[in-house]
Each structure stands twice: as structure tokens, then as C-alpha cells.
Amino acid sequence: MDNKYLQVYFILGSNNATQDPLEILEQALKGGITCFQFREKGTNALMGGETKKQLAIQMRDLCRFYDVPFLINDDVDLALEVDADGVHVGQDDMSILEIRKICPADWIIGVSATNKEEALQAKAEGADYIGVGPIYSTNTKEDAKQPIGEKGLLEIREALSSIPIVAIGGIRLGHVMQLMKSGANGVSVISAISHALNPEQTAKVFLSHTNYFFL
Numbered sequence: 001m002d003n004k005y006l007q008v009y010f011i012l013g014s015n016n017a018t019q020d021p022l023e024i025l026e027q028a029l030k031g032g033i034t035c036f037q038f039r040e041k042g043t044n045a046l047m048g049g050e051t052k053k054q055l056a057i058q059m060r061d062l063c064r065f066y067d068v069p070f071l072i073n074d075d076v077d078l079a080l081e082v083d084a085d086g087v088h089v090g091q092d093d094m095s096i097l098e099i100r101k102i103c104p105a106d107w108i109i110g111v112s113a114t115n116k117e118e119a120l121q122a123k124a125e126g127a128d129y130i131g132v133g134p135i136y137s138t139n140t141k142e143d144a145k146q147p148i149g150e151k152g153l154l155e156i157r158e159a160l161s162s163i164p165i166v167a168i169g170g171i172r173l174g175h176v177m178q179l180m181k182s183g184a185n186g187v188s189v190i191s192a193i194s195h196a197l198n199p200e201q202t203a204k205v206f207l208s209h210t211n212y213f214f215l
């Protein structure tokens, strides 16, 4: 997987949105996000069915228009149904090996890891990228583990060598430089963009901060 897709990786579910999620997503796309993950999890999340599917289809269409990869969190069946570009799975979700048996050959599969052992296993199983976190404390994920900090990220980077890593959890603009210096190829955020007064402008600034490491 090309590292450039991880640069500003936006995640959103209907329950993270204080306004129309499609409006937030379109603004973030206009601002230059490089990857998007549809994640319906936690309190007030859509529990599957037609509403979730219709939202996924509309989000997929927006991402296609802006030529940004569209991934779905955990729900492999939905990702297959709506022809997503891949999935992101946690440690307790379907394994990469099972997913690879049933998904298109070019699917992107990302895996969450909080420590070196989980990250090394995901790499060995063929993950395209690893989501490392939570780096800082976050209110967005109800069952988030203890934050591992920039030091934890650096340790995982050193253990993994070159696989693409995106940092996640409590990330704000001011953290970006240090995270990239600690081995991240990009940053993944929910609330920093979804709760921003101006999601487009915020995405743009995230992009400019990370551009420094890509140019």
C-alpha cells in the first residue's frame, strides 16, 4: 500500500457527527483527506440494515468522486456488498486470513494494534497497514485501551521496520509533527475533523502539516 493514502486518514460514523455526516465527509474530502473509513460503532451507532447500507453507498460515491479509498470498519459483509476498497479490523474482528479468502485481490486491509506483539502478528498475516493507538486519550472510542504515547508508537515502528503505520487516538493538529517523527506515515482522526467548526479547513491544515514529510 502506498504510504500517501495514510497521510490524513479520516474516520466517521453517524454517531460522531453533529451535523449531516455526508456534509462533513464532503467537506473533509474537499479539504484533501487521503483515505476514509466508515465506522458505525459505539453509542447510537446504526446497527446494520438498510439505513447503514444506504449511508455507506452515499459515502462510497462521495469518496469515488474525490478519488479517495473508501474502507469500512469491521463489517466485511457490508464492504463486499457495497464494493468498498477494503476494510479495517480490530484484534477481535474477522482475521486477515479469513478476509483474504473471500475479498477481491486488491482490497486494502488495515488492522488495529496497541502493542508490538499485535503489530508484528498483523504484519505477518499480511496487513496492508497498521493503525497504532490509542496514542493519546480519546473520548471517541468507548473501549479504548490505555494510551501508548509517542514512545509506544516509536517502539512499534522500530519493531516493524517498513510497513505503513497510521497513528490514531486523540490526535490534534499540534501532535502531527511529533507523530511523523516517531515513525507514523500519517494520522487518523475522528473528532479533530468531525467536530471542527470548519472540517474542510481543518483537513487542509492536517494535510499541510503532514506534507512536510512527503515532499
Ligand code: 3NM
Pocket (backbone or CB within 6 Å): 011, 112, 113, 131, 132, 133, 134, 135, 137, 138, 139, 140, 141, 144, 145, 168, 169, 170, 171, 188, 189, 190, 191, 192
Ligand atoms: N481507534 P479521535 S482510538 C477509532 O486506539 C479509534 O485503535 C482507536 O477518535 C484505537 O480521533 C479511536 O476522536 C478513536 O480520538 C479515534
